[in-house]
Amino acid sequence: MDMPLSPNHCFLCGDELTNNTDEHIFPKWLQHKFNLWNQTITLVNGTVIPYRMLKIPCCNTCNNEHLSQLEIEISKAVDGGYGSFIQLDEDKIFYWAAKILYGLFFKKLSLNIDRRDPMAGTIMSPEAMEKFHTLHMLLQGIRFPTQYIPVKPYSIFIFKMYEYKAEDWDESNFNYFDSYFQTVYGMKMNDIGFILCIEDSGVQAEFGENYFDKYKDKTLHPIQLKEIYAKINYKQFLAIYPPRYMTIETDNERVVHVTQPSGDVFEDWSQELYARGLAHIWSAYPHLRFEDIYFPPDQVMSYLNNEDGSFKQLPKHIIKKI
Structure with missing residues (x-):
């Protein structure tokens, strides 16, 4: 209604x-x-x-x-x-x-x-x-008590973060960022960081499960959380099909049937467009402009991964070096 x-x-x-x-x-x-x-x-x-x-x-x-x-x-x-x-x-x-x-x-x-x-x-x-x-x-x-069948209407990724003290001037224990267009949402609260893709029928969680597994037992720096957010946000920008739901309501609960798209779910990834989005999300760091992080034709700076794809463990205090 x-x-x-x-x-x-x-x-x-x-x-x-x-x-x-x-x-x-x-x-x-x-x-x-x-x-x-x-x-x-x-x-x-x-x-x-x-x-x-x-x-x-x-x-x-x-x-x-x-x-x-x-x-x-x-x-x-x-x-x-x-x-x-x-x-x-x-x-x-x-x-x-x-x-x-x-x-x-x-x-x-x-x-x-x-x-x-x-x-x-x-x-x-x-x-x-x-x-x-x-x-x-x-x-x-x-x-209302709600069941989602057969998958959730969202994808969520939760990470362990560095927690800062009052005297740690260079980072904050709270941060919030969102996207109007993709309805993707990120937040840091002390040692908790999470990113939520709100209406993707669980596709990002399914497609990204193997990719994001390597961060589950790590402690992330805030700049790394923003990089993950940039990846998820741009990926959602590339989504081809909107989610579809069918809701059945009774007097005491709802059942929401979530339809996942099949076939080609995303358009092709562009490293240049991803880098532009990343530069915007990293805009609080003055030395990480687009021209500082994108190296044509397809190289983008990463604080998340080493060149071989393994996790890049950052120290707690790195902002002075950026």
Whole structure:
């Protein structure tokens, strides 16, 4: 069913709000844990907004029951570190991360694309939000017990990361990055790093299983997590077929049939286009511009792998050398 996209309706269930309640897109516990409350995030149009101001309309039931329970589980797992986080039901991570991503898109419906010109429209239009209709459908798993058959609608990759102390000025224990076009999402929280491909019918997990296995028992530097994100994001850009789902609902649960594409799933990989995406994702590192990392016709710098393809173990502190 179509959900009303307005500040007077709950972003999750669509019910009209009888009193004004809000859901923090980045939950309060996360903001306090990583000192984000007064920090800012830059949106796609250049708007800079404090994390604490990123709130969306939410009814009491969704906020205090469904989402609250999810936040408790994720918060405890993050407090327990990587070893605890990887024990979580991956569906819970998916719902939590997808809620943040969808929440950011929803928030952009109410933010002017040009703050000097209120008539110029908002960052996100209701028509553009149609792209996330399927994502919103999947998010209803927060409210209703949901089974996915025969595969998950997403791919998730979880990695152990270096954890930094307050005096370690060169890297942070929190980082977040996403892609509007591919709905790919990455986050670092202390020694936990994960990348989620939200609507790929599990294809990336299946195709990339052997490739990513070599990183499972390693500790990654943040620059390496961003490189993996760049690979997954570009791979999703090359996806030929959109995912297809069929939902069957009963009074107490949903069953979502996920159809995986067959045959040629991705278009051909271009090292040059991948390098352009990687340079953008690495833009926080001033000496890693496109011309610094791409060597025609097909060589791209890597902090992840050695020339023979084996894992490149980086020291915890490398930023001064980049």
